[in-house]
Amino acid sequence: MRSVxxxxxxxxxxxxxxxxxxxxxxxxxxxAEGPGVRSALWSxxxxxxxxxxxxxxxxxxxxxxxxxxxxxxxxxxxxxxxAGAEGVTLLGGEPFDQAEALAVVAExxxxxxxxxxxxxxxxxxxxTGWAAERDDIARLLAATDLLVDGPYLRDRPDAIRPWLGxxxxxxxxxxxxxxxxxxxxDADGGRDRVEIRIDRDGRIxxxxxxxxxxxxxxxxxxxVRADAPFRKEKNR
Ligand code: SF4
Numbered sequence: 001m002r003s004v005x006x007x008x009x010x011x012x013x014x015x016x017x018x019x020x021x022x023x024x025x026x027x028x029x030x031x032a033e034g035p036g037v038r039s040a041l042w043s044x045x046x047x048x049x050x051x052x053x054x055x056x057x058x059x060x061x062x063x064x065x066x067x068x069x070x071x072x073x074x075x076x077x078x079x080x081x082x083a084g085a086e087g088v089t090l091l092g093g094e095p096f097d098q099a100e101a102l103a104v105v106a107e108x109x110x111x112x113x114x115x116x117x118x119x120x121x122x123x124x125x126x127x128t129g130w131a132a133e134r135d136d137i138a139r140l141l142a143a144t145d146l147l148v149d150g151p152y153l154r155d156r157p158d159a160i161r162p163w164l165g166x167x168x169x170x171x172x173x174x175x176x177x178x179x180x181x182x183x184x185x186d187a188d189g190g191r192d193r194v195e196i197r198i199d200r201d202g203r204i205x206x207x208x209x210x211x212x213x214x215x216x217x218x219x220x221x222x223x224v225r226a227d228a229p230f231r232k233e234k235n236r
Contacts, residue, residue: 001051007151008168010122012130013047018100021072022064024093029083032193032208034117034146034163035181039080039088040207043102046094048121052154054165058093069101073108080114087115087145096120096127100136106143115177117146119163124149124172145177160189163209196222 024042027033033040042055044064053059080088088109095102095118106116118140120127124147131138141147150169158164162185164171173179184190194208194215204224206215 002049004153007048007050007121007153008123010048010126010151012126012134013094013097013099013122015134015136016098016100018069018098018104018136020066021069021101021105022061022066022093022098023072024058024064026076026079027207028079029085030089030195030207032195033089033091034087035178036086037084038117039076039083039085041076041088041090041105043090043093043095043098045097046092046121047097048094048151050121050152050154053152055092069104073105076105077108077112077114080109081112085114087117089117089119090144091119094121096122096137096140099134099140103136103139103143106140110143115145116143117148117178118144119148121151122149124170141174145173145175146181147172147174157211161185162190162192165209194218198224 022044024044026042027040029037030040031037042058044058045061046053046059049059076088088105090102090106102118106118109116127137127141127149131141148164148169148171150166153166153168156166156168158167158169161171171182171185173182192209194206194210196219197205199205204219210218
């Protein structure tokens with residue numbers, strides 16, 4: 001199991017070609033993954049491996065959807081715009097493990113005037129240092145308006161700030177777009193949201209943030225059977 005020191009001092013991720021994107025899920029509209037109405041893209045593959053991560057099924061590259069990045073970027077940007085969302089949230093998996101491909105997605109959003117929020121298990125200090133030598137990391141940072149940075153440390157849960165899993169993580173305005181949001185969170189915290197979608201076949205998709213105990217009570221209140229087909233992808 002990784003130590004806190006090891007999690008906070010990760011080596012620079014290997015560079016991966018951006019021609020294709022490994023991804024798991026795209027939602028065109030959600031209010032649980034950042035400020036306002038946003039689309040959300042879960043990339044697949046994470047080399048950080050935080051103990052207690054809520055999305056361990058997204059660590060391995062195996063099983064990912066693999067598609068042409070440029071085509072996906074246009075599709076996701078068009079669907080985000082059509083849904084009336086103000087931007088996209090990139091989560092995972094670890095977006096900076098596929099920095100070039102996700103920079104293409106982020107730049108396609110920005111070209112349509114849409115904002116970009118990115119979750120990373122790496123710290124902003126590490127990303128900024130690597131960006132001097134790695135244009136893929138520099139591009140994704142440059143296209144990000146709002147960054148949540150740092151590994152998830154399960155023994156430091158954050159019950160105050162929305163979207164963040166642990167108190168070591170930062171929420172950083174990298175452009176003026178969300179400076180007011182960050183200032184509000186720094187002053188007053190905020191509220192997390194969770195979304196539950198149940199399709200016609202009874203399959204349940206959960207996104208956003210709620211601890212497991214609260215989520216179990218909520219699903220029980222909704223009359224969801226314990227053995228119902230289930231997918232849970234939180235933002236940390
Ligand atoms: S919390 Fe994020 S960075 Fe940490 S292991 Fe999970 S997906 Fe990777």
